[in-house]
Amino acid sequence: MKIGIIGLGYVGLTLAMAAAARGAEVFGTEINPQIKKSLAENRAIFFEPKLDELIAKHNHKNFHCVNELPPPNVHSFDAFIITVGTPLYPNSIKPNLEAISAAVKSLLPAYDGSQVVIIRSTVSVGTTRKTVLPLLSKLIGKREEELFVSMCPERTIEGKALQELKTLPQIISGNNQKAADMARRVFEKISPRVIEAKTLEEAELAKLYCNTYRDINFSVGNAFCLAAQMFGVDGMSVINLANEGYSRSKISRPGFVAGPCLEKDAYILTDNMPDCASKNLILGARKISESLEDLVVEWVKRHVGAATKPLVLSGMAFKGRPETSDLRGSSAVNIARKLFAAGYSLRLHDFVASVKDLEALQLGEAFEDLSAACKDAAALLVLNNHERYENFLLPESSLPVFDAWQVCKKIDSAFTLGNILLEEGE
Numbered sequence: 001m002k003i004g005i006i007g008l009g010y011v012g013l014t015l016a017m018a019a020a021a022r023g024a025e026v027f028g029t030e031i032n033p034q035i036k037k038s039l040a041e042n043r044a045i046f047f048e049p050k051l052d053e054l055i056a057k058h059n060h061k062n063f064h065c066v067n068e069l070p071p072p073n074v075h076s077f078d079a080f081i082i083t084v085g086t087p088l089y090p091n092s093i094k095p096n097l098e099a100i101s102a103a104v105k106s107l108l109p110a111y112d113g114s115q116v117v118i119i120r121s122t123v124s125v126g127t128t129r130k131t132v133l134p135l136l137s138k139l140i141g142k143r144e145e146e147l148f149v150s151m152c153p154e155r156t157i158e159g160k161a162l163q164e165l166k167t168l169p170q171i172i173s174g175n176n177q178k179a180a181d182m183a184r185r186v187f188e189k190i191s192p193r194v195i196e197a198k199t200l201e202e203a204e205l206a207k208l209y210c211n212t213y214r215d216i217n218f219s220v221g222n223a224f225c226l227a228a229q230m231f232g233v234d235g236m237s238v239i240n241l242a243n244e245g246y247s248r249s250k251i252s253r254p255g256f257v258a259g260p261c262l263e264k265d266a267y268i269l270t271d272n273m274p275d276c277a278s279k280n281l282i283l284g285a286r287k288i289s290e291s292l293e294d295l296v297v298e299w300v301k302r303h304v305g306a307a308t309k310p311l312v313l314s315g316m317a318f319k320g321r322p323e324t325s326d327l328r329g330s331s332a333v334n335i336a337r338k339l340f341a342a343g344y345s346l347r348l349h350d351f352v353a354s355v356k357d358l359e360a361l362q363l364g365e366a367f368e369d370l371s372a373a374c375k376d377a378a379a380l381l382v383l384n385n386h387e388r389y390e391n392f393l394l395p396e397s398s399l400p401v402f403d404a405w406q407v408c409k410k411i412d413s414a415f416t417l418g419n420i421l422l423e424e425g426e
């Protein structure tokens with residue numbers, strides 16, 4: 001099995017290693033020079049458990065990061081998998097799918113129409129059939145019916161990607177049965193279970209549903225949490241009460257709903273959806289979770305005022321469990337940007353993201369040690385749920401703390417998302 005992967009970011013590199021570990025020969029291309037450099041040094045530029053070990057094992061053996069995929073007379077590929085990013089345009093809710101078309105074009109000269117081209121990136125419904133297939137047809141001068149395209153979405157979560165690639169059912173699809181069968185061969189190599197979608201669109205939608213379902217569920221927790229405070233009731237406390245011993249209530253704990261996927265997938269789903277009540281529900285849920293960021297900024301203005309000392313923002317990665325170094329789409333980073341724009345001086349800390357990555361944000365000084373960051377500060381804002389906060393002790397007990405997720409077990413009197421709108425903390 002010979003696979004070409006376009007894009008060696010989180011999805012491409014973990015998939016490449018999962019396939020290489022199962023004995024496939026994998027060629028990957030990447031346009032980011034930093035990623036190519038780190039791969040030459042046998043490591044990923046991001047943290048993912050066990051990934052660096054696999055890179056060291058397979059790099060230059062059955063995994064090759066190449067500038068261009070080799071032509072068919074040198075290597076004959078079974079499949080190409082496109083894993084490039086599909087972010088939103090800046091300050092917009094419109095997905096930018098330009099990288100997909102560029103990646104498709106980059107398949108030449110390795111592509112001759114006989115291989116299956118698999119879209120793994122998250123795309124708007126219809127992209128595989130209406131953008132990818134006609135583009136391939138134009139590129140090599142064959143009719144669409146003669147070609148093989150497939151949409152096989154990625155559904156792993158960062159921090160458990162390699163583990164989940166081996167356990168999650170893989171959704172496959174095809175523009176015809178042969179394409180679906182070709183995709184099946186690829187994913188049967190990696191995963192114990194493959195499920196076939198009836199159409200390309202069904203596969204595209206299933207992926208968007210998985211993330212939007214999570215998004216809406218988390219937003220319900222946030223909506224209930226904020227609503228409780230309209231009645232003067234702590235939002236976290238009432239959600240715990242409603243869930244306690246009552247299996248029909250599984251209301252999410254309030255928290256930021258963020259990261260490179262959840263920040264955008266509801267918008268990708270609704271991108272080309274006609275206006276309707278379903279669309280309102282999906283977008284309304286997103287808005288509720290996004291509104292938490294402004295509430296934190298308002299909390300700082302109310303409780304810290306115009307600080308002359310720096311604010312400490314800790315937990316900058318978009319989530320703490322499972323831990324990740326990923327700062328993309330992080331609500332903590334958005335909050336930092338808003339506070340920075342409002343004139344606050346900031347100190348940034350994270351248990352996993354590196355000082356170098358935090359400094360690259362250019363929003364304040366980055367600290368390795370949280371206690372050191374808290375010295376002589378105006379307040380501490382704990383913005384993700386990393387388990388190391390549970391035992392964290394404040395160096396100065398008088399420091400005001402906003403503990404968004406209520407994870408600091410050793411700190412009393414903290415404000416949380418559950419009481420962010422109330423006048424006094426618990």
Ligand SMILES: NC(=O)c1ccc[n+]([C@@H]2O[C@H](COP(=O)([O-])OP(=O)(O)OC[C@H]3O[C@@H](n4cnc5c(N)ncnc54)[C@H](O)[C@@H]3O)[C@@H](O)[C@H]2O)c1
Nearest residue numbers: 007009010011029030031032083084085086103121122154
């Ligand atoms: N990160 C996740 O956990 C996750 C999970 C499920 C789905 N997804 C989806 O998968 C896609 C990729 O996500 P990601 O987090 O891996 O993004 P990423 O930005 O980490 O990786 C994409 C990589 O593709 C590279 N690239 C772009 N154009 C290229 C080209 N023409 N040739 C070669 N390389 C190119 C980029 O430089 C980048 O390194 C997105 O659509 C995302 O929504 C991500």
